[in-house]
Amino acid sequence: MFLIPCPHCGPRNQAEFVYERVEEAVAHPDASPQETIQALYTRANGRDFSWELWRHAYGCRGWMRLRRHRTTHEIAEVHAIGAGA
Amino acid sequence: MMRYSALGLLKGGLDGHKSWTRAWRAPEPKARYDVIVIGGGGHGLATAYYLANVHGLRNVAVLEKGWIGGGNTGRNTTIVRSNYRLPQMQNLLELSLKLWEGLSQELNYNLMFSQRGALFLGHSDSDMTRLAERGDSLRCNGIDADLLDRDAVARLVPLLDMSQTARYPIHGGLIQKRGGTARHDAVAWGYARAADALGVDIIQNCEVTGIDIEGGKAVGVRTNRGAIGADRIGICVAGNSSLVAAMTGLRLPIESHMLQAFVSEPVKPMIDTVIMSQSIHCYISQSDKGEIVLGGDPDLYPSYSQRGIPMRIEEVAGQAIGLVPALSRLRMLRCWSGVTDMSFDGAPIIGATPVDGLYLNGGWCYGGFKATPGSGWLYAHTLAKGEPHPVNAPFALDRFARGALIDEAASGPLPQSR
Ligand SMILES: Cc1cc2nc3c(=O)[nH]c(=O)nc-3n(C[C@H](O)[C@H](O)[C@H](O)COP(=O)(O)OP(=O)(O)OC[C@H]3O[C@@H](n4cnc5c(N)ncnc54)[C@H](O)[C@@H]3O)c2cc1C
Ligand SMILES: [Zn+2]
Numbered sequence: 001m002f003l004i005p006c007p008h009c010g011p012r013n014q015a016e017f018v019y020e021r022v023e024e025a026v027a028h029p030d031a032s033p034q035e036t037i038q039a040l041y042t043r044a045n046g047r048d049f050s051w052e053l054w055r056h057a058y059g060c061r062g063w064m065r066l067r068r069h070r071t072t073h074e075i076a077e078v079h080a081i082g083a084g085a
Numbered sequence: 086m087m088r089y090s091a092l093g094l095l096k097g098g099l100d101g102h103k104s105w106t107r108a109w110r111a112p113e114p115k116a117r118y119d120v121i122v123i124g125g126g127g128h129g130l131a132t133a134y135y136l137a138n139v140h141g142l143r144n145v146a147v148l149e150k151g152w153i154g155g156g157n158t159g160r161n162t163t164i165v166r167s168n169y170r171l172p173q174m175q176n177l178l179e180l181s182l183k184l185w186e187g188l189s190q191e192l193n194y195n196l197m198f199s200q201r202g203a204l205f206l207g208h209s210d211s212d213m214t215r216l217a218e219r220g221d222s223l224r225c226n227g228i229d230a231d232l233l234d235r236d237a238v239a240r241l242v243p244l245l246d247m248s249q250t251a252r253y254p255i256h257g258g259l260i261q262k263r264g265g266t267a268r269h270d271a272v273a274w275g276y277a278r279a280a281d282a283l284g285v286d287i288i289q290n291c292e293v294t295g296i297d298i299e300g301g302k303a304v305g306v307r308t309n310r311g312a313i314g315a316d317r318i319g320i321c322v323a324g325n326s327s328l329v330a331a332m333t334g335l336r337l338p339i340e341s342h343m344l345q346a347f348v349s350e351p352v353k354p355m356i357d358t359v360i361m362s363q364s365i366h367c368y369i370s371q372s373d374k375g376e377i378v379l380g381g382d383p384d385l386y387p388s389y390s391q392r393g394i395p396m397r398i399e400e401v402a403g404q405a406i407g408l409v410p411a412l413s414r415l416r417m418l419r420c421w422s423g424v425t426d427m428s429f430d431g432a433p434i435i436g437a438t439p440v441d442g443l444y445l446n447g448g449w450c451y452g453g454f455k456a457t458p459g460s461g462w463l464y465a466h467t468l469a470k471g472e473p474h475p476v477n478a479p480f481a482l483d484r485f486a487r488g489a490l491i492d493e494a495a496s497g498p499l500p501q502s503r
Contacts, residue, residue, distance in 0.1 A: 001394045001396065015394070015396045018385075019386035019387070019501055021499060022387075037486045038336070040429075040485075040498055041338040041429050041485035041486070041498060042336035043327065043336060043338070043339065043340050044327070044331070045327035045337070045339060045340050045341055046327070046328070046331070047389045050387075052387075070341075070388055070390075071388070072390070073388070073390065
């Protein structure tokens with residue numbers, strides 16, 4: 001269990017959040033089929049830091065991108081995304 | 086190999102257990118093998134055994150970074166069944182279940198395989214429709230499945246809360262009577278001992294740190310115990326699949342997530358079948374030692390920490406007590422977590438990679454223990470012949486690019502949604 005510093009609400013229990021996907025998994029509308037396959041179906045899936053998209057589902061419902069360590073769960077950076085970011 | 090028998094046990098008892106010999110050797114790695122299997126879990130060890138036993142390949146090594154069976158093989162809730170929804174999954178897991186049925190005898194090792202029945206509960210009319218549909222599909226494929234009404238479920242598991250105020254109302258169930266549990270450690274040890282007897286080198290504390298490629302072909306591995314050459318290399322490392330594949334620059338359709346399990350203090354026999362609910366994701370069984378074994382949802386975000394979140398403990402305990410109120414008085418003894426290799430359609434990958442000579446067996450998600458014998462059998466076939474067996478052909482790595490997904494849960498390409 002860890003705390004996630006929501007850009008809108010401040011530090012909150014991870015249980016309030018939902019992991020959506022890694023940032024590299026976002027498929028862009030103008031990407032080639034190869035790039036889309038790469039984004040949808042492949043991952044680096046490393047043990048260290050990666051940029052991820054999370055949602056404060058049981059809080060303000062805002063989306064955020066955060067850089068999280070996959071072994072220690074340290075969160076190095078968080079940015080709000082979407083309207084009002 | 087020293088054969089185990091009741092008489093041998095008696096003899097051991099009489100001579101103070103001094104006559105037992107090592108179950109497998111601890112050899113130094115050779116310079117070269119015909120086949121190297123990376124990962125000494127149940128799947129890797131089974132693969133090595135069938136390579137030697139079925140395909141006559143004796144110059145085989147299993148390289149394990151820690152101790153054999155210390156990964157998900159030794160961390161799972163040991164449920165074995167073949168009652169999946171899709172025919173590709175049914176064929177794979179039924180092949181495996183048939184191998185389980187004769188395995189203790191074949192390996193001369195007591196796997197404590199117990200076909201006590203695996204029961205899915207239905208909590209609503211729509212659950213019952215889904216279970217009936219699954220049962221029909223199984224029976225059409227020659228696999229046993231029995232739809233149970235509410236009374237039959239109550240007779241089978243008298244401790245379930247069947248009252249009017251039950252937190253999870255029970256409308257009926259679907260049982261696979263040939264399903265059950267097995268002793269997880271014994272599966273690793275049994276395969277290791279049998280493979281070793283056929284000449285396979287099982288090398289523990291040997292971590293693969295690199296894969297050597299020459300002219301586009303994998304020719305060997307780097308390890309903390311030196312470089313080792315091989316004609317063919319099979320990756321079989323569960324939650325670490327992406328890390329080993331990355332040694333060749335490959336990216337896989339896999340994310341590593343935590344899955345937890347819990348056991349209680351041992352009690353007298355109270356639950357003699359495996360109880361599962363796919364609607365609330367809780368599963369309950371009782372080990373031969375008497376512990377109640379519980380599992381539930383994964384932690385639903387990528388992690389390699391091998392440590393679970395307390396929120397899930399609370400959730401699983403709540404569900405288990407909701408189903409079987411008598412569990413509320415039990416004290417939990419231990420909880421732990423394993424790194425599961427969550428694939429993007431929920432089905433495993435068994436086959437070639439874009440690197441010549443390099444093969445992959447992974448993506449088993451939270452359900453690969455039941456598949457151990459079948460996975461080893463099919464992977465051995467694939468490694469020995471250089472092409473897949475018809476049963477694992479649909480499970481090729483390139484199916485994602487082709488759009489030929491095997492999506493048992495029909496939940497799309499996000500590991501946390503299954
Ligand atoms: C809590 C939990 C409950 C589960 N419950 C069930 C269940 O009830 N039924 C079911 O069917 N399945 C279940 N599963 C899934 C099942 O445990 C796995 O799918 C299965 O054990 C995978 O077997 P394996 O041999 O591939 O992996 P493992 O046993 O994890 O073996 C992989 C091995 O590779 C080694 N390795 C990794 N990297 C390297 C390297 N670089 N070099 C050398 N060696 C390396 C690891 O040390 C490890 O020993 C559960 C899993 C968990 C975590
Ligand atoms: Zn918020």
